[in-house]
Amino acid sequence: MAIIVNVDVMLAKRKMSSNELAEKVGITPANLSILKTNKAKAIRFSTLDKICEVLDCKPGDILDYQK
Amino acid sequence: MKILGKKSLSSKVLVGLYGLFALISLIDIGIFSIIFKTVRDILNNNGLEDWFDFVLFTIVIFTGLMALFIIVQFMKIFQNLKNNVLFCKENTKSLSNVSYSCLFMAVLYFIISILIFCMLKKLTQEFVFYILTFSITFTILFFVFGIGIKILNEIYKKAIEYKEENDYTI
Numbered sequence: 001m002a003i004i005v006n007v008d009v010m011l012a013k014r015k016m017s018s019n020e021l022a023e024k025v026g027i028t029p030a031n032l033s034i035l036k037t038n039k040a041k042a043i044r045f046s047t048l049d050k051i052c053e054v055l056d057c058k059p060g061d062i063l064d065y066q067k
Numbered sequence: 068m069k070i071l072g073k074k075s076l077s078s079k080v081l082v083g084l085y086g087l088f089a090l091i092s093l094i095d096i097g098i099f100s101i102i103f104k105t106v107r108d109i110l111n112n113n114g115l116e117d118w119f120d121f122v123l124f125t126i127v128i129f130t131g132l133m134a135l136f137i138i139v140q141f142m143k144i145f146q147n148l149k150n151n152v153l154f155c156k157e158n159t160k161s162l163s164n165v166s167y168s169c170l171f172m173a174v175l176y177f178i179i180s181i182l183i184f185c186m187l188k189k190l191t192q193e194f195v196f197y198i199l200t201f202s203i204t205f206t207i208l209f210f211v212f213g214i215g216i217k218i219l220n221e222i223y224k225k226a227i228e229y230k231e232e233n234d235y236t237i
Contacts, residue, residue, distance in 0.1 A: 031237045041235040 004064040005043075007036050010055045025050040077148040084145060088138045095131040098124055119186055123179065130175050133168050140165045154223075154230045162220040169213030176206040 011021060022032040027047060034040050048059055055062070069075035105120040140161040147158055180202040187195060 027237060034235060035237050039235060040237050041232045043237050047237050 002065055002067060003038075004066055005035050005038055005040065006062055006064055007032070007051070007055075010057055010061055014055055016055070021051070021054060024054045071148055071153070072151050073149060075149070077145050081142060081145040081149060084138055084142050088135060088142070091131055091134050091138065095128060095135070098128050098131065102128065119182070123182060126175055126179055126182075130172055130179075133172050133175070137165050137168045137172075140168070154227045156227065159220055159224050159227065162216055162223060166213050166217040166220055169209045169216060173206050173209035173213060176202045176209060180206060 007021070011018060018032055018036070019029055022029045025032075025047065035043065048062070051062060052059060071077055102121065102124045105117055105124060108117040109121060143161045144158050147153070147155060152158075180199060183195060183199050183202065
């Protein structure tokens, strides 16, 4: 898929661990791992909203498009 | 009544399938002995009727082997159902095998029907009536089953696709 999830970059910028983000967003670490490894087929707006809220960023900072 | 999992209807069906497998295997062994007898007759007499018997029973043996193959595929599916593994690609592969086998069985029974029809004058009326009715019925039955299972398989494939999509939606 051409959509790339850059949660890792934002996590490094905010100096936050994956487990901490998963806990604050309310998803399992396994699901966050699926998201980070670009295996996810879709992301709910509610999850994206929570991630943006926790990481204090915009969806464009997390999601990228590459041809 | 529990349908999936251990000690459920699917596990009982699995036991039934084992029994059916054993029964068809025994019938196949019986037909094998008839084939050996007809081969011996062909070697001794070389009559047309012996050749007819040989071809007919060879096709019947093939249908028996295909039936065993179908039962094995169903065993795999029911084993998965017993283990509560519902949506896996292995099941679609088994169902696909079953559908193709059913269509092949329909072709085999159709050949049997044609063979019997060709030998109409040489066989006794009663024999023709029973065997022809039996083979035509099985031709239609297996054809319908084959098509039906193929359609079910496609639905099952879609279900697996949707499940995967749901599993990977965060």
